[in-house]
Amino acid sequence: MVDWDNGSGLNVTDIDRVHKIATADEAVVTLNWYGAHQRETDGRCPRCGEIMLGPTTRHALSRYAQVYVCDRCGMEESLEKAGITEAKPLTEWCAIKIPSVGGGAWRR
Ligand SMILES: [Zn+2]
Known part of the structure; x- marks a missing residue:
């Protein structure tokens, strides 16, 4: 119990994955994890939360973490x-503030 x-x-x-995200460095750890688990197509942008249509690698590789953004x-x-x-603070990115918006969009 937490x-x-x-x-x-x-x-x-x-089976749950939990860690504190209060700083940009802590956010990068999570964003890098997302980058390693992004869907190959129609993935969700971790920065704004929009669906990135088509192959995920066709979109932009973030300059802040190893993850694709729209x-x-x-x-x-x-x-x-x-x-x-x-700069938009990393702690304000959609994947950090409201990860539930992914609705299963992340590859496990
Ligand atoms: Zn975006």
């Missing part, structure tokens, strides 16, 4: 890395 900071509890079994997010990352726009 006692969460908000006072609730939850049973975690040996073309729009790939462009946004380019602008961030060029210093044109402010």
